[in-house]
Amino acid sequence: MRLTSATVALLSFAVTSTRAAADGPKFAFETVQLTVDDIANFSAIAPKPINPKTPGTVCKPRPECRAFPGSSDWPADAEWEKLGAALGGGALLKPVPLAAACYPGVYQDAATCTALVNSQTITRAYFADPLSLSTQWPAGNPCPLVANPTGECTQGGLPVYVVNATSVKQIQIAVNFARNKNLRLVVKNTGHEFVGRSTGAGSLSIWTQYLKGFEILPDYSVGAFHGKAAHAGVGLQAWEVHAAMAQNDIALVSPSFATVGAFGGFMAGGGHSTMISYLGLASDQVLSLNVVTADGSFVTASPDVNSDIYFALRGGGGGTYGIVTSVVVKAHPSVNITTANIAISSLDTGIDLFWTAMKIYFAYAGTIVDAGGIDRNYIYPYANITYFNFTTQFEFPGKTIEQVNTLLAPLTTSLTTLGVTMTLTPPKTITWASEVLGEGAPRRDERFSSRLLPRAVWDDPAKYATAFAALKKIVDEGGYEIHGTAMKPSRQLVGYPGADSAVNPAFRDTVMHMVIYDSAPSSSLRSVSSAEDLAARARLSTYTDFLRQVTPGSGSYLSEGDVLEPNWQQSFFGVNYPRLLEIKNKFDPWGLFWAPSTVGSEKRAVQSVDGKTNQNGRLCRTTA
Known part of the structure; x- marks a missing residue:
């Protein structure tokens, strides 16, 4: 069914953003954005503008729980197939845990299992995998990595589907589909994370690790800043950032551990490193961010535009206000x-x-x-x-x-x-x-x-x-x-x-x-x-x-x-919490972006299937 002309006009406004989107540096993957033509035959990926007169409100009653495999509102296979076609390029994945190679079944592979067990500290395989986490308990440890396992390998608290995002358009499609279909949405960069903020049972995950790019901006100006800066894709890991520093003879505030994502949750949570007493936190370096918000918009946030979400994204927690695709940070002399x-x-x-x-x-x-x-x-x-x-x-x-x-x-x-x-x-x-x-x-x-x-x-x-x-x-x-x-x-x-x-x-x-x-x-x-x-x-x-x-x-x-x-x-x-909660409600009145112990998360809780504190269960509303 095609959309009406009135709806198309509304969507056109939403796709270009419900808020001002200042011109800022963008990588090629950020210029590929959702259009009205993409939406015309698939209303499930349509953006949903926030009412500028009443931001933070949602007119439609909210379901008690997010859709879950087996629930009546879980999308049919045909809808997932349509989503995959809209994303294109094989971007929609339905992965199984890496450790499945160690378990009897269609995924068993003795050579792969041995390699995984023996090379945990010298391989980047776990941090280049759409599901793997640095800790297993948040997902209920559904598939322990051991050479001779007992029990079954299950999905547990890991996502069901993953969008391997390589463009802003794919992120917008995934965000809109999750919001419109009442899905639990999670965001994962490397999985170098310890409390379960990048996983969730029955969820759709947006995987940002391949949003890579790096360029020096010799004379960048924003707000009161004028000087040398670096523009970086959010998927860069520390080892890639350090290589870029060496090549360009600069210093950036970056993680010390090679596999940590430098500009995702590390930055959004503050980000401490060797440079902390010399240059400050990672979040202190951010001059602007490009971000997809919960309504499907793609905006720039800086001291000059969208300054409220700019404030929140620098230290207010990852997976909470939107999905950052690239950042501009201060570039310092090599040290x-x-x-x-x-x-x-x-x-x-x-x-x-x-x-x-x-x-x-x-x-x-x-x-x-x-x-x-x-x-x-x-x-x-x-x-x-x-x-x-x-x-x-x-x-x-x-x-x-x-x-x-x-x-x-x-x-x-x-x-x-x-x-x-x-x-x-x-x-x-x-x-x-x-x-x-x-x-x-x-x-x-x-x-x-x-x-x-x-x-x-x-x-x-x-x-x-x-x-x-x-x-x-x-x-x-x-x-x-x-x-x-x-x-x-x-x-x-x-x-x-x-x-x-x-x-x-x-x-x-x-x-x-x-x-x-x-x-x-x-x-x-x-x-x-x-x-x-x-x-x-x-x-x-x-x-x-x-x-x-x-x-x-x-x-x-x-x-x-x-x-x-x-x-x-x-x-x-x-003391920042009340202000952050206001910003959260303004940019995400649906509570689409949810992760444990993040701003606004008290409104929902995971119904754990085993009674433990993990993400292995359905996400439902609370009385908070």
């Missing part, structure tokens, strides 16, 4: 990094002296960040907590080996004077452009929580003593591994336009971001009961409370926080 490492074991020092050394070390974090550096530290409990290992890597952008030796001398002297046995790797200098860690990344299936520890902890000896006692208790009594990153993304550091963004304000006063890892009992094991799973989560939260209590008013890092973080609206977003 070298000087690194050094320290390792200490309680087997060498004794447990009492080990903890004395830790107290001295952590107290030095303020000095590290004030010098523009960071450190990444870990304390590992071993053998039923009979001994502990500590490692840390210091990284100082723009510092020489001599300067770093001088900076670290008071710390190393204090430890040596106490008689602490330690392994000190002397400083060396590398280029930031080359500083990516390996090809792949371990698929760790741990849960965790985190806390941003503010400057006040270091400025007040009593507060520091209390905070350190809490850290020691978490490791010594709780048996948890902790991972701290000393950092300082202060407002004074980041410059225009970084400080005015949706980033959790607690970040601006942070000296250390502390993550607490929990791996027992592993929720990746399907044999673990829901009661055991929830008990383990409750225990983790109880031990995290020791840090929450000594840092009132602070918060947690959205991208590395507990999916069950109490009072998560304040913890992840601080």
Whole structure:
């Protein structure tokens, strides 16, 4: 059935955008956009303009639950086929988990299974797959990767269909189809994500990893910015961005791990890296974004146009307001990094002296960040907590080996004077452009929580003593591994336009971001009961409370926080939450973009099929 002329006129307005779309740099894949001709014979992919007089409202009653395979409103096979034809180029995928190669059935392939099992840390295969995640528990671990598996390989909490997006048009079609058909929609870049924000049972996924492109803008102007910038496709991973930095002799704020997507959820959640105390967060660098919004529009967001969603997309969370296709970020002069490492074991020092050394070390974090550096530290409990290992890597952008030796001398002297046995790797200098860690990344299936520890902890000896006692208790009594990153993304550091963004304000006063890892009992094991799973989560939260209590008013890092973080609206977003919720409702009155613990997510919840906290179930409305 063809659309009426009146409807076509309305759609023409919607396709060109219901809001102003300023001219900005666009890659070729962004010039391929939805047209009225595309829609004419397939109303299911038509955009739906937001009423400019009453934004944030939806006239039609909302269904209680998203459509789900087997439900009466789930699209028929013929509709999926029509969607595939509209997308073109084989873009509509119906993939199975990579680990299906290890299970009896039509997908079994012994050689592929062996390669996957043996090469997890050196291959990018998992991050170049439309379904794979860096952690398995969010999907209910439906298809464990083991050489000799037991049980079945199922889809679980993984999407049913995936759109391999290589153009804005395909994203618009997928967004419109999901909204019009009441589907659960998820967005995935690399899957280097830990709490289930890029997966969901019965969902349609938009996969953005192949939206690649990079160009230097030598003299870019937007708002009050005038200078050198880089235009980057959202699908670029860190290893690709670092190669571009080396080729163009520039520095960008990019992830340190090779397989992390540099301009997707990493950027949208804030994004901390080696550069955080030197140039700020990844979200602080953004000058403009091209984005597909929930009504099917394709717009530019910058300080000059659509400034509200520009605010939200810089630190307000990924998979929430729209799908970013490319960004313009500040390009800085190339910089070298000087690194050094320290390792200490309680087997060498004794447990009492080990903890004395830790107290001295952590107290030095303020000095590290004030010098523009960071450190990444870990304390590992071993053998039923009979001994502990500590490692840390210091990284100082723009510092020489001599300067770093001088900076670290008071710390190393204090430890040596106490008689602490330690392994000190002397400083060396590398280029930031080359500083990516390996090809792949371990698929760790741990849960965790985190806390941003503010400057006040270091400025007040009593507060520091209390905070350190809490850290020691978490490791010594709780048996948890902790991972701290000393950092300082202060407002004074980041410059225009970084400080005015949706980033959790607690970040601006942070000296250390502390993550607490929990791996027992592993929720990746399907044999673990829901009661055991929830008990383990409750225990983790109880031990995290020791840090929450000594840092009132602070918060947690959205991208590395507990999916069950109490009072998560304040913890992840601080005072920005009410403003962000208004922006969410304005640009997405349908609640199309949903992910756990993101702005507006309290309005829906997953009806878990196994009683665990995962995405393996239907998404339905709540009373919130």
